[in-house]
Ligand code: HEM
Ligand code: SF4
């Protein structure tokens with residue numbers, strides 16, 4: 001894809017350099033076709049803003065979040081220790097990630113195991129760039145568009161971050177229409193707690209369909225997510241309601257990359 | 263004979279306090295059956311949280327109608343209880359309206375204010391009753407509310423009304439006394455109802471309502487430990503000991519940390535005997551006493567209001583999981599364990615466990631760990647924490663996680679991702 005190179009920490013390290021920030025891509029961002037687009041959008045923005053960054057590449061492993069939420073503390077801690085060994089080996093200080101699950105685990109569960117870093121969700125990091133004047137966002141193609149934002153549980157309730165994504169959207173000059181349940185009361189997309197990897201229990205509806213309905217109720221043209229798993233769930237929900245022609249599901253990073261024609 | 267009422271009163275009061283303490287002690291013992299967790303940190307943050315959430319009722323206001331109505335009952339209760347202090351003094355020493363001697367004319371104003379609160383309480387309780395029994399609010403009618411929990415909720419409301427009526431009528435009767443020195447705003451208007459009685463009849467009725475009122479209060483006090491209404495006490499310690507860290511942070515098991523460190527240490531002797539400090543620890547929770555004392559305190563604090571369940575994505579989509587039921591099951595089970603201990607001197611195996619006999623695997627695996635229940639709870643209860651400990655047990659001790667999750671975990675173990683992709687392909691996106 002890239003017209004620029006995305007170095008790995010190993011490469012940077014070999015040439016005696018250290019990046020400003022490590023971009024933690026995560027499993028979805030590395031392997032899932034839809035999520036890879038988010039990863040690329042984020043890499044483009046970082047490059048565009050002149051942020052010196054690197055990825056771990058093949059040295060990155062699952063943070064262990066799905067294992068821990070599925071009850072396997074042992075596997076979680078194995079993953080965590082392996083990752084911490086790598087991160088500490090490179091002397092990583094600052095991490096940005098597009099996945100709220102990686103964000104939460106790295107930020108809250110790694111320190112006790114010896115991994116202490118400044119960890120930011122991309123909405124927070126990009127806000128920082130905005131404030132420093134390194135990222136300039138003009139409404140671009142989204143000016144005046146009606147959008148809605150789905151709060152990822154692991155960014156919102158889990159870490160009390162509701163404003164960073166909204167501050168970014170505000171810069172895009174969009175018309176943000178909140179869903180009935182938003183912020184603290186936002187409804188889960190249905191993927192958390194390792195649900196992504198299994199069929200739901202017996203019930204009378206799918207959580208992502210219900211959430212998609214709430215998003216569609218706002219009459220938004222774009223449903224914005226800040227998590228690759230929410231993105232998948234909502235895309236699927238919108239499809240299920242046969243609205244994929246009219247309504248797009250996009251990540252915050254994709255919105256910014258598109259607005260800036262990156 | 264002259265002191266007979268005083269003696270009866272003191273005996274009643276002493277008995278009530280004795281029974282109440284005994285039952286509080288029983289609940290305290292049950293709570294302390296739980297595993298230890300350290301919540302002795304950050305005392306000032308904890309105090310602030312208690313002041314805001316319990317005393318200030320902050321999370322109740324997320325539902326403005328219920329929040330406002332409850333605030334009336336709550337504030338009235340705290341204030342009217344000043345009068346209970348007077349009743350107790352009168353009862354013990356045989357005085358009559360002891361505080362009136364000090365307060366003079368202010369006394370009538372204060373009691374009038376209390377009477378207004380009593381009326382507000384009656385009105386509020388009627389609305390609460392209506393919402394529960396006729397309004398058919400969805401969250402009051404889930405399967406776990408059938409039977410006793412539903413009755414319990416109504417009993418509390420009936421007692422509240424009875425107490426307020428006794429208070430108002432006691433004052434109303436007294437206003438008809440030829441010797442009456444007081445007149446209060448609400449009872450003044452119902453006083454004529456009793457004007458037909460002779461003076462001795464009036465004195466009899468006044469005493470009747472006085473005794474009904476105080477006996478009712480003492481009975482109510484002793485009902486608390488058997489009811490969801492125990493929240494009026496436990497809401498305070500429960501918010502004090504609540505988790506104040508990020509809700510997304512799940513505790514790391516320190517025994518696992520030791521083992522993993524040992525496994526990853528290249529200098530460790532792989533054939534060395536496993537560290538044997540004490541009995542082998544069980545991972546996660548299977549029964550109520552495997553949970554922490556905070557989980558058990560949560561269980562006894564639960565008001566069964568169902569705000570958690572009404573926000574739960576699993577429950578909203580018809581799954582069996584209900585976070586309120588998780589709390590009620592935990593309480594019922596630890597209560598059963600407590601009774602078992604009382605009967606047998608120590609816990610005797612009864613072939614039952616929280617996971618399996620109370621909470622099913624189907625409920626357990628429906629949770630998305632979204633924290634909506636934790637956010638919604640007005641008394642800072644954390645049902646998710648219990649769910650995760652039960653999952654720890656199911657996965658690590660029983661290997662009974664759903665097959666798809668086992669497949670996911672095998673992938674994580676073998677190739678560092680929840681899907682069967684090669685670790686070597688992780689950076690392919692860069693050149694795609
Ligand atoms: C100390 C005096 C208190 C009194 C007299 C009191 C009284 C009551 C009563 C009568 C109900 C039943 C309402 C119904 O039927 O729906 C109730 C419910 C409840 N109380 Fe309290 N309460 C007290 C303290 C507290 C505190 C400190 C809290 C913490 C915020 C609290 C939280 C609740 C909740 C969450 C419910 C369920 C109500 C609902 O469904 O919306 N209470 N209380
Ligand atoms: S954390 Fe689990 S139990 Fe609580 S609301 Fe979310 S899905 Fe329901």
Ligand code: SF4
Pocket residue numbers: 563564565566567568569570571585586589638639640641642643645
């Ligand atoms: S756990 Fe909290 S929100 Fe749920 S029923 Fe109990 S008191 Fe209400």
